[in-house]
Amino acid sequence: MTAAMAQARPFDRSVLRNLMNARCEADWICQLREQAFELFESKRNEALDPEEYKRVDLRAFRPERFTWVPERTERIEFDTLMARRAEFAGNVVHVDGHCLEARLSEEYAAKGVLFGDLVTLLADHREILEPHLFSAVEPAADRFSAWHAAFWTGGTVLYVPRNVELTQPLHSLIALDRTGAADFSHTLVILEEGAKATLLEETTSAQADSPGMHVGAVELILKPGSQLRYVQLQNWNDKVWHIAHQSGRVDRDAFLQWTVGGLGSRLSHIHQHVHLDGRGAQAQVNGVTFATDRQVLSYYTQQTHHAPDTRSDLLYKDVLRDMARVIWRGMIKVDPAAQKTDGYQRNDSLMMSEEARADAIPGLEIEADDVRCTHGATAGRVDEEQLFYCMCRGLERREAMHMIVEGFFQIVYDRIPVEIVRETLSQAVEKKLGIGD
Secondary structure, X not given: OOHHHHHHOOOOHHHHHHHHHHHOOOHHHHHHHHHHHHHHHHHOOOOOOHHHHOOOOOOOOOHHHOEOOXXXXXXXXOOOOOOOOOOOOEEEEEEOOEEEEEEEOHHHHHOOOEEEEHHHHHHHOHHHHOOOOOOOOOOOOOHHHHHHHHHOOEOEEEEEOOOOEOOOOEEEEEEEOOOOEEEOEEEEEEEOOOOEEEEXXXXXXXXXXXXXXXXXXXXXXXXXXXXXXXXXXXXXXXXXXEEEEXXXXXXXXXXXXXXXXXXXXXXXXXXEEEEEOOOOOEEEEEEEEEEOOOOEEEEEEEEEEOOOOOEEEEEEEEEEOOOOEEEEEEEEEEOOOOOOOEEEEEEEEEEOOOOOEEEEEOOEEEOOOOOEXXXXXXXXXXXXXXXXXHHHOOOOHHHHXXXXXXXXXXXXXXXXXXHHHHHHHHHHHHHHOOOOO
């Protein structure tokens, strides 16, 4: 971060006190915030990890231009990707860090499921949620995680009791409305042993030209034998700065399918970490990214195998146009005890212009001697012969381009069993190409 940022001292202790006073939070939450703020203060001027951030240019990032919104926004309608495409068993809506709606079906509530606003549920169910809050995302990781831990503004909680299966998906919307709004939303998902659930989450902006900032976190906690399908579609406008730490902890014989869609923001940097903590744990990570204009979308992914007989499978597909840039740095780590690990990671980039740039850096750190770990990365231009072939058969150039891009993404779509997600991603790609409504 620049010296100018340090001199401006945005989000100082007075801002923190105003936030805590406005929310009237419990003493234990305020203590956690104070501890995180001390970390944030100590890390403001520390250098960020060069391996993660050296390709991410933050010189134009000015946190002092953004502030948390103390007042609740009136209910407004948003142009979302998924909200109206299916029937959900529950909905949570956050705007500028405030919860405007939290609904859960009576059937699931009767089974002990919790789904709603983090602030409210922490107050009502501290004994369930407190042990898991900031257990997967560590505030001490860097300045952004500490910043988030001190100033988190709200977020979505999903808790599913032991052996409860949710057959209908749940939906969470995180939105920015006011110009200059800063959002620090926190998603916390906890599945007890044998539980199953699907959570579809998306981010959006109410106004196409309103600058904003989102410094978020996602924690996915899977107990033994549980199964979670978690989807996050990032669709901020092109004036939003989006930085987040996201982490999943997968216990014995549990399965996590994590799908990421990166479409919006001016600059986005995601630290995504999957921990395979118990024997037989599995994780599948899917990524679809489409960057246009001068967007910068950056992902730092880690698959860490802590236990034997674990499996991770990561596939990211990127399409770039204009002067956009996509950065992917992936790492598979295998601890000495994690024998019989099966780890895979791959990133493919499709370039639609000469000015676009893709950086793909896969890596392995293996400390066990009986494993199978592979990685790969490819990048290439759209084949003009393919375009010519399609256009000779009556397609316009943009239609031919759409067909090629859809085919490029299809392998990721095929890995996603939730139809609404496949349809949403496909139509979002159409809009980026200038075809859809």
